[in-house]
Amino acid sequence: MESDVGDISNMRNASKDVAVVVRDIVTRLAGEPGALLPILHAVQDALGHVPAAAVPEIAHALNLTRAEVHGVVTYYHHFRSQPPGRCVVQVCRAEACQAMGAEALLAHVQQRLGCAVHATSADGAWSLEPVYCLGLCASSPAVMVGDALHARVTPQRFDALVAHPVPTA
Numbered sequence: 001m002e003s004d005v006g007d008i009s010n011m012r013n014a015s016k017d018v019a020v021v022v023r024d025i026v027t028r029l030a031g032e033p034g035a036l037l038p039i040l041h042a043v044q045d046a047l048g049h050v051p052a053a054a055v056p057e058i059a060h061a062l063n064l065t066r067a068e069v070h071g072v073v074t075y076y077h078h079f080r081s082q083p084p085g086r087c088v089v090q091v092c093r094a095e096a097c098q099a100m101g102a103e104a105l106l107a108h109v110q111q112r113l114g115c116a117v118h119a120t121s122a123d124g125a126w127s128l129e130p131v132y133c134l135g136l137c138a139s140s141p142a143v144m145v146g147d148a149l150h151a152r153v154t155p156q157r158f159d160a161l162v163a164h165p166v167p168t169a
């Protein structure tokens with residue numbers, strides 16, 4: 001019973017934190033032209049995703065409807081409505097990496113992590129995202145595991161990289 005109370009208290013604190021973070025970001029950025037995308041980026045950078053609870057606050061500040069804000073969040077694959085896995089893996093699918101086997105590598109990554117693109121593994125360990133150029137075109141294919149960039153990644157090298165993952169900050 002005590003742990004239920006603790007869980008509810010933690011959930012309240014978490015939603016309070018979300019509200020504080022979102023309010024701070026909205027206050028800072030709402031006056032800028034085209035503020036919606038910068039706000040959504042800032043919220044996701046701060047919280048790891050754009051929680052549903054953030055939408056009304058953002059909509060109110062920008063004089064938009066909740067549906068309009070929600071529509072932008074769901075339109076761009078970059079934005080997540082749910083928290084990501086503990087480590088986010090990004091596989092480059094742009095031209096130079098594709099020419100060096102990125103699609104086969106991506107198929108391997110999906111199998112190795114047990115999750116599809118734009119999804120999180122069932123155990124919450126991994127999220128997998130495509131990315132379109134990581135700036136390592138001359139050393140493709142490129143992959144980002146957590147906050148670390150890796151060049152010339154083969155399936156075997158990828159397996160070694162994720163054997164000891166560093167959580168995404």
Ligand code: FES
Binds near residue numbers: 096132
């Ligand atoms: S195309 Fe993949 S890093 Fe530039």
